[in-house]
Amino acid sequence: MDFFIASAMAQDAGAQEPSMLASFIPLILIIVIFWFLLIRPQMKRNKQHRELVSALSVGDEVVTAGGMLGRVTEVGESFVSLQLTDDVTIKVQKHSVAQVVPKGTMESAN
Secondary structure (H helix, E strand, O other): OHHHHHHHHHHHOOOOOOOHHHHHHHHHHHHHHHHHHHHHHHHHHHHHHHHHHHOOOOOOEEEEOOOOEEEEEEEOOOEEEEEEEOOEEEEEEHHHEEEEEOOOHHHHHO
16 A cells, blocks of 8 residues: 555655745735725715715705604704604714705605
């Protein structure tokens, strides 16, 4: 049985080890794919949301992350007051505002 091992080692003697760069190419490729498919789009969405929150003004009609539709009546540093109906006003964090909807959406939602 010893003669099989000797021939196997003789065949392996001509093989070369791959270079360091060749072993890192798949890892670099995976990082690049993650960057373009996951990280970069998420960063763009975060930037758009920050711009939306900073541009909030009195009179805007918004939808919160919880799905509440309201009109902005007061804008503070961290909180926004939303008028849901004529007699119901709530305060929510600015970052819970998901989107600004066109004016008149509240009347058409009734």
